[in-house]
Amino acid sequence: MNRRFPLAACLCTLLVPAAFSWALAADDPEPPGAPLGLPPIFWPDDNPYTPEKAELGKLLFFDNRLSSDRSVSCSSCHDPVKAFGDGAANSLGIGKQRGGRSAPTVINRAYSTLQFWDGRASTLEDQAKGPIANPVEMTVHKTADEAHRQVVSHLRGVPGYVERFKKVFGTGDFTIDHVVQAIATFERTVLSGNSPYDRYQAGDKKALTPAQARGMDVFFKKAACDSCHLGFNFTDGSYENIGIGMDRPKPDLGRYEVTHKESDRGAFKTPTLREIEHTGPYMHDGSLKTLEEVVEHYDKGGIKNPQLNQRIKPLHLTAQEKKDLVEFLKALSGEGWQQIMPPKEFPQ
Numbered sequence: 001m002n003r004r005f006p007l008a009a010c011l012c013t014l015l016v017p018a019a020f021s022w023a024l025a026a027d028d029p030e031p032p033g034a035p036l037g038l039p040p041i042f043w044p045d046d047n048p049y050t051p052e053k054a055e056l057g058k059l060l061f062f063d064n065r066l067s068s069d070r071s072v073s074c075s076s077c078h079d080p081v082k083a084f085g086d087g088a089a090n091s092l093g094i095g096k097q098r099g100g101r102s103a104p105t106v107i108n109r110a111y112s113t114l115q116f117w118d119g120r121a122s123t124l125e126d127q128a129k130g131p132i133a134n135p136v137e138m139t140v141h142k143t144a145d146e147a148h149r150q151v152v153s154h155l156r157g158v159p160g161y162v163e164r165f166k167k168v169f170g171t172g173d174f175t176i177d178h179v180v181q182a183i184a185t186f187e188r189t190v191l192s193g194n195s196p197y198d199r200y201q202a203g204d205k206k207a208l209t210p211a212q213a214r215g216m217d218v219f220f221k222k223a224a225c226d227s228c229h230l231g232f233n234f235t236d237g238s239y240e241n242i243g244i245g246m247d248r249p250k251p252d253l254g255r256y257e258v259t260h261k262e263s264d265r266g267a268f269k270t271p272t273l274r275e276i277e278h279t280g281p282y283m284h285d286g287s288l289k290t291l292e293e294v295v296e297h298y299d300k301g302g303i304k305n306p307q308l309n310q311r312i313k314p315l316h317l318t319a320q321e322k323k324d325l326v327e328f329l330k331a332l333s334g335e336g337w338q339q340i341m342p343p344k345e346f347p348q
């Protein structure tokens, strides 16, 4: 089944700007609307929205008891204070271990069927099973089955959770599938829209500063960043090699690890640019610390390697154009996630 968001829907939101309300109210049976500039959230038929499920998912997302030694939660690496990333080049997991990749933000994941830098999971439900069973992230167990069984048995031992799972799924004998359905439902409410860029697109020509408006021109014309970062979420969902890490002796091969196609060597998912100001350091390995460094990377034509995408070539931007481009990227910071705070207490 093709779940990619139809481009038509994305164009519509640009043409018919409407002020949606996006605050998540626990007693509202309606799914939260999307902020300006984003299309409605897609809720899968096999995991429809309910406010109780989103609330349960939020508790699980922030709960250390999802890791086998109760030291790490999803929010350890996807921290709301850091725009649902962790502000580090590689994340600190269980036993203070570090993985090889940087934690992407969870914001606007609702709109993608490609999860992880290499797209190895297609749904948020499947994705969430990954970290719980990952020996560098959340478990000491060797197999996914063992890890998942242990988490479920921890949670089943907590009467407050049993009660909530009963309410949401109609059973206290819940499984890992119920756990990840709840987490995914919460994640689909973590959004960013209504940025200065969206307001500008909706007709408020004062929403961008003059520097940002000039930077927008550089982004869409001279630098053609939108040949990959396009549409309402600033990504076409493609995997591209822009050279990051390819000058290392043993580079991370990215998408190649999933497909084993030569052309995918060093290719990574084109990420969203929304909230980019808040989610550094940048790239799959966190190797670029600032947006200025990112712009320099593109301006010099990436890092040479046999699979480098042909569109990555020297841009010859002036110092002013580089500055303006960085300012434009900051105009992609919006709203829809800041109101999400860690729960004050957890089920006991």
Ligand code: HEC
Binding pocket: 061, 066, 072, 073, 074, 075, 076, 077, 078, 091, 092, 093, 094, 099, 101, 102, 103, 104, 105, 106, 109, 114, 115, 116, 117, 118, 124, 127, 128, 131, 132, 136, 137, 138, 183
């Ligand atoms: C120890 C740090 C750590 C923990 C704990 C962790 N993550 Fe992640 N997360 C990462 C890293 C690193 C990646 C990127 C890995 C990759 O692409 O191979 C990632 C990727 C993701 C993605 C995909 C984002 C994208 O743009 O493709 C989602 C969604 C996500 N994590 C949600 C979760 C959830 C839900 C949990 C808890 C069940 C969790 N994470 C726990 C570090 C962590």
Ligand code: HEC
Binding pocket: 219, 223, 224, 225, 226, 227, 228, 229, 239, 240, 241, 242, 244, 267, 268, 269, 270, 271, 272, 273, 276, 279, 281, 282, 283, 284, 285, 294, 295, 298, 309, 311, 312, 325
């Ligand atoms: C050929 C496709 C392509 C083009 C053109 C392109 N990008 Fe990217 N961009 C990517 C990919 C793929 C990544 C992730 C690469 C990686 O981590 O190895 C990325 C990453 C980024 C990141 C870091 C995102 C994060 O979460 O870490 C920023 C910022 C960015 N691009 C901005 C730009 C700007 C500005 C331009 C224009 C000058 C541009 N991109 C042009 C494909 C592209």
